Amino acid sequence: MGEPEAKRIKTEYELVYWPGIPGRGEVVRVLFEETGTPYIDAAKSKKAVEAVCSFSDLKNVGDETNPPKFAAPVLKHGELVINQLPNILLYLAPKLGLGPASGDGVYHLNEIALTILDGFLNEVHETHHPIATSQYYEDQKDEAKKRSKAFREERLPKYLAYVQRVLDGKKSGEGGWLYGGELTYVDLVLFQCIDGTKYAFPKTMEKYREGGKYDGVFKLYDAVKERPNIKAYLESERRVDYAEGIWRHYPELEEDEGEK
Amino acid sequence: MGEPEAKRIKTEYELVYWPGIPGRGEVVRVLFEETGTPYIDAAKSKKAVEAVCSFSDLKNVGDETNPPKFAAPVLKHGELVINQLPNILLYLAPKLGLGPASGDGVYHLNEIALTILDGFLNEVHETHHPIATSQYYEDQKDEAKKRSKAFREERLPKYLAYVQRVLDGKKSGEGGWLYGGELTYVDLVLFQCIDGTKYAFPKTMEKYREGGKYDGVFKLYDAVKERPNIKAYLESERRVDYAEGIWRHYPELEEDEGEK
Known part of the structure; x- marks a missing residue:
């Protein structure tokens, strides 16, 4: 189970966050922007609020691959879905060339x-x-x-x-x-x-x-x-x-x- | 520079935290206790407060190997010194068999x-x-x-x-x-x-x-x-x-x- 890492590398990142404010999501955007990394910004879509709220919905218990989330920002990358800003940064850093992968x-x-x-x-x-x-x-x-x-x-x-x-x-x-x-x-x-x-x-x-x-x-x-x-x-x-x-x-x- | 990982594995962990309260340090202790991992608890020493305060001293800019710290808890493992509770847990988890090392x-x-x-x-x-x-x-x-x-x-x-x-x-x-x-x-x-x-x-x-x-x-x-x-x-x-x-x-x- 689970997609190969090689496949995911080519998958676009998607950031789910509240529209209309920089907030916690902005820290993630700055990483993408500095490195010229393409990303989908769900905050710019018409269903932005709906997307954010779907994660904190009390009926949402996650899916086959991911545990449920407390709140946005949420990062989607292929089938992986993670939240908590410091955690998203930890995940992205080595992939965007902004930090070591180990050590x-x-x-x-x-x-x-x-x-x-x-x-x-x-x-x-x-x-x-x-x-x-x-x-x-x-x-x-x-x-x-x-x-x-x-x-x-x-x-x-x-x-x-x-x-x-x-x-x-x-x-x-x-x-x-x-x-x-x-x-x-x-x-x-x-x-x-x-x-x-x-x-x-x-x-x-x-x-x-x-x-x-x-x-x-x-x-x-x-x-x-x-x-x-x-x-x-x-x-x-x-x-x-x-x-x-x-x-x-x-x-x-x-x-x-x-x-x- | 830097000690080999193999050498550090045999080094004892040391937790630096305030004496007299469970606090954030307690979360680290529970990991050591559950896994029967030996550790030095600096909170139990007579110089506990001194040890904690030395890290947040405004003159402390870290050392050759480690950046300075904002506050305790601090974990020492060989020449590595880290702080921030979620970070200490992240470091310890795979080493104590309480979480995966990657993925x-x-x-x-x-x-x-x-x-x-x-x-x-x-x-x-x-x-x-x-x-x-x-x-x-x-x-x-x-x-x-x-x-x-x-x-x-x-x-x-x-x-x-x-x-x-x-x-x-x-x-x-x-x-x-x-x-x-x-x-x-x-x-x-x-x-x-x-x-x-x-x-x-x-x-x-x-x-x-x-x-x-x-x-x-x-x-x-x-x-x-x-x-x-x-x-x-x-x-x-x-x-x-x-x-x-x-x-x-x-x-x-x-x-x-x-x-x-």
């Missing part, structure tokens, strides 16, 4: 990806929905302000410092990339996560940039942004604007008590 | 582990610290009550239903295990996570158990608990009692408005 590097890159996603994606989402994802932002605004203050002042600099430490370490190598002296998927993960966090907290991120303690982080962000395929992607209609979703901009979440 | 199963198991950890570990931590990990529980108690209510009523049943769906699916196979008809590391992850969540929310978990919709989940929990090595471990002094940490029990977080 210690697999685990080093995975830990870096998980940490960046914790800090600049998961914790950013918590800033505007600290009580319940099912409730409106407006109904948890006071709590969101408190959580955002802790994020801006404590958590964010801790994660920025972590990324800078990775860049300052010997395993980062030359060239300003995070690992092994060449571009890997974690550099792309960092790019998208910093981009989203800049959208959500522009004043705060500008302050940290100007502070000069995390120069390597912002230099890496700039370097990825200027890569030809990424640059073309960001200028294309394929790139969706930020809106509701993981990275949201609410000006009041950058203001301290007493500020306007 | 689709790697990604299916990783997605199941990540989802269980999201639901029964990360989100449980958020219930008592929805505003700031750096602040006392008492200073965010009101928000914790709100978050806990949403967790108990919406998130928890959604995750329990997910695990039940995995068990009901074809890929689970016979025998009541989550994947492929035999015990894998995700069954052990589920055991520890359900155990911790039962400690944190005993009334709520008992209600869901009695409700009968997630019988497979609780049956699997019981089955792991009765395995000889796990049973012996739980009765040993090596098993640390729940206390402050990820899984905490605050009775008021199970009470709705108007209840005593």
Whole structure:
């Protein structure tokens, strides 16, 4: 049972994610775009919402080949269907030439990806929905302000410092990339996560940039942004604007008590 | 550079984690205990806190072989040093005979582990610290009550239903295990996570158990608990009692408005 690996290599990737927001799916798109890998973006189809919801349907117990999923993003590749963003990245990295297929590097890159996603994606989402994802932002605004203050002042600099430490370490190598002296998927993960966090907290991120303690982080962000395929992607209609979703901009979440 | 894999196989594993709480480190311990794998538990040493803090020290940029870490748990195996709980599990699984070394199963198991950890570990931590990990529980108690209510009523049943769906699916196979008809590391992850969540929310978990919709989940929990090595471990002094940490029990977080 199961299709041969050789057959699957020629199969197109399909990303299933919510339409209208960059969100977690965007991290996957950036990998495809940088490497010029063809992919089907189900978020652009008319049945995008239906496709996403079919996976979290309580009656969905998976199929012969795959267990059921909790939530999107979901990646389809031939008969294989997987979810969980860090897991999708782990699967794609060696296939797209963005990471090793075996050895210690697999685990080093995975830990870096998980940490960046914790800090600049998961914790950013918590800033505007600290009580319940099912409730409106407006109904948890006071709590969101408190959580955002802790994020801006404590958590964010801790994660920025972590990324800078990775860049300052010997395993980062030359060239300003995070690992092994060449571009890997974690550099792309960092790019998208910093981009989203800049959208959500522009004043705060500008302050940290100007502070000069995390120069390597912002230099890496700039370097990825200027890569030809990424640059073309960001200028294309394929790139969706930020809106509701993981990275949201609410000006009041950058203001301290007493500020306007 | 780098030691041969053959040499490392004979090297003892060392877990670096906070002393006095089960926490994230406990999930790793359960894997070692079930498989009878010798390991050094740095949490039991007098310099446990020092060891943990050395990794998150802002001056620590890693070494020749490893990038720096954001936080514990950290696993040392020969010259390899890795962190991030799902990453440590991914590394250990094939070495301890608790998962395949390659193929689709790697990604299916990783997605199941990540989802269980999201639901029964990360989100449980958020219930008592929805505003700031750096602040006392008492200073965010009101928000914790709100978050806990949403967790108990919406998130928890959604995750329990997910695990039940995995068990009901074809890929689970016979025998009541989550994947492929035999015990894998995700069954052990589920055991520890359900155990911790039962400690944190005993009334709520008992209600869901009695409700009968997630019988497979609780049956699997019981089955792991009765395995000889796990049973012996739980009765040993090596098993640390729940206390402050990820899984905490605050009775008021199970009470709705108007209840005593």
